[in-house]
Amino acid sequence: SNITITGENVLWDLSSTTATLAGTAEFLDMADTPYESEYPEANFAMKFTQTGGATNYSLFSLTSSLFVEVAQEVGTPNATSFINYRTTMVFPFTYNMSYSDIYQKENQEEKTVTNTYDGYGSLITNDSTFDNVVRTYKNDNGNTYVDWWRTSPLVPIFEASGDGFILWELTSVTTGEREMQSNLIFQMYPNPATNRLNIINKELISKIEIINMAGQLQFTTTQSSIDVTMLSKGAYFVKAFSEKGTYSQIFIKE
Template sequence: MKNYITLLFCLTSLSLLAQPVITNGDNFPTDGFTSPVSLGALPGGVGGPGENLTWDFSSLSLTEMGTQYYVDASTTPFIDSWPDANACFKIVTPLGSAFFYWVNSATKFEQLATGITSGPGSGSDYSPNMTTILVFPFTYGTSVADTYKKVGYSVDNVLVTYDAYGTLIMPYATYENVVRVKYEYDDGSDYAFWSVNPLLPLMTYNYEENSVTAFGVEIVTGINETITDDVAVYPNPASDILNITLNSGTAMFSLYNASGAMVGNQQLVNGVNAINTSTYPQGIYFFNIQGENTFKYGSIAIE
């Protein structure tokens, strides 16, 4: 049995150097960050290890399956079954929601439970012996051997290696300073590609099916953290009008529904910008605001 890491995300702190270094797990997206999730096939694999590589997957055919939402683990419906979890995201598809629980500590980042749809017995439960996903610090060329145990299975082994970094070209975006980690099992290897800002998964590769899971994350080069002081979004909930105050420059506002589809966008200028929300159905929406020196994301309710 192998640890099937199809949906993997990065909880790290990396420096914007030629060789990114994973220093800790402090820079994790806040509750409300979202990105589309798509599936595809990559029969040729992801290539070998190395420095300053370019992975050109611009022609990769992807099918959108749903949306990834980062959530506060303590507010999720199954936290009582995995009380040690302090990091979580969920994947929402037309078939329902699946939760992924993790433990983030000062020395490592571990997988606790994945694909949980209805509590214990659903998905994969690694609570007997969690899987190490990252160690801190983690530099290029470092390998860490680990054992893990899934409920109902025997103990297995995996070798976790930071084996490459470089530029990842996807059909919808190009990402620089990408870190690749290899998960080596007895019969093959999975891979995960991580962005540096924000610190999120961009793509994972599963060797058994030659399949990829791609996360359509928007990256703002040169912004080390989400900037909130320059932007105000109100009221929340909104009914007819959503106001966005931009203190400097210009930015683009994008609005997504609960399925991850973009339902609106508008150019923002310095000052108060009024967004007409009267035509949108009631529900929870997610937004991001991106400009030269501005990056803000979050969720709003439309009534």
């Protein structure tokens, strides 16, 4: 399968591709990192453990509308903060949507990144098959990347660029039915929420799961007004089950 193929319900068969296993990627709340007090503006972290054992963190601010990068390579001598955050994704991010963002790293000039959601389907690598993946095309100040993501939790799987192919082994993912983020099946308010999260469903929903960004189930409910006071501050997936499928959105607990 050609990695340049875009469109709906695509099968990207990259099983014959030789990819560099970059290491493992783990998705954490900031409280589970050593950097919560140093980067109070971040509420979500990706911990990368490279093949060979070295670790570093990319830190993000995740809200109901934006997923932005606050700092990268934290924990190494090359740690860099963004004085103007770089947008990784916007929500809702729908098929054929494209957006551009101006960002700036400390001690560097402004740059522009453009992301386009240009395909979805299934991805086959040389050791795994992933359903319900999203393909994005990124032009980061002239450097181009094609990335495939799982959507719940939002995690990178595979990247193709001029430097070759990179595969991340995910240490925290959710499994189960085919999912997609959608605000067409249900809406929720307020978001962010402190005490209660209210669900307005446009179709019959059999149950709702609340899942943290590491893919861990927090609780299941059938109520349309959900008590979230017991949750720690941070970002969560609201996963709704209906006869037509499984749908996810993100809410922020304050």
